[in-house]
Amino acid sequence: MEIIIRRLSQRLSPSPFINLCKTPIIRSHHKPILNYYNNLYQLITIIRPFSSSTARTPSRWLSGFGTRKKITNLPRIVQAGDPVLHQPARDVSVEEIGSDRVQKIIDDMVQVMRRRPGVGLAAPQIGIPLKIIVLEDIKEYIAQAPEEENIAQDRRPFDLLVILNPKLKKKSNKSAFFFEGCLSVDGYRALVERYLEVEVNGLDRDGKPIKVDACGWQARILQHECDHLDGTLYVDKMVKRTFRTVENVDLPLVNGCPKQGVR
Structure with a gap:
């Protein structure tokens, strides 16, 4: 089970939706953006991984x-x-x-x-x-x-x-x-x-x-x-x-x- 902590701002993404399944790659040379992004980590979402045993009625x-x-x-x-x-x-x-x-x-x-x-x-x-x-x-x-x-x-x-x-x-x-x-x-x-x-x-x-x-x-x-x-x-x-x-x-x-x- 993975815990993803994220909150996207309008400055970082024009979309109002939050992608909770993929962590974006932040380049180290974008330090101002990185610092701003890190300050926005407020949302904690727990995602239950897909299991093959629940995909059908075994x-x-x-x-x-x-x-x-x-x-x-x-x-x-x-x-x-x-x-x-x-x-x-x-x-x-x-x-x-x-x-x-x-x-x-x-x-x-x-x-x-x-x-x-x-x-x-x-x-x-x-x-x-x-x-x-x-x-x-x-x-x-x-x-x-x-x-x-x-x-x-x-x-x-x-x-x-x-x-x-x-x-x-x-x-x-x-x-x-x-x-x-x-x-x-x-x-x-x-x-x-x-x-x-x-x-x-x-x-x-x-x-x-x-x-x-x-x-x-x-x-x-x-x-x-x-x-x-x-x-x-x-x-x-x-x-x-x-x-x-x-x-x-x-x-x-x-x-x-x-x-x-x-x-």
Whole structure:
């Protein structure tokens, strides 16, 4: 966010309008004008930068309504290139699970995911190399996507899941290609092949065993989040020629790319 302090006078510009998006170049040899101009700096305007995630109504992946909410006093979502996203996370020990630290990490993850909003988050995405994932998909998010898209993706709502030390295995060899994105690779999408049915075993936030049998879009989210715990981003698995900005996600695929849908 940039702060531009400016006030233009009629002497400097014949236009009554103030350009708040571009700072004029003042040559150093025009000292009288420079001094006069500096004395006119009285207007403070805060300009919110354009964000690709608000340019359309994203409903295809970890984007919820597509309107970012201000996150105060919460961890930031780290972006691709940060080492924590590219190395394996470690297990949470049984002794750690009930600790205030781990419970706060879980609470922070849930709040960050919901406020973004998104439908899944892994601890490395807030800079913590622990094997913790949270995920949730609600009716309000799903309603933002066309009904035919939700049907094709087998996307249905599910309640909040908190899984520590998840272990994922496929339940069948059936797979599908759909566009995927990531809060840590902001503003981009690409086709990724995922299994249609998976099973995840782990511990809940109280340290009790939990097992999730998932299919369709929930299975995709689980695979995406578990990849984070291995230091893998979706761009490591994407069909490279389908990589694009979120604004271009609906443009035709180039020749040779797999079509979206179940294989």
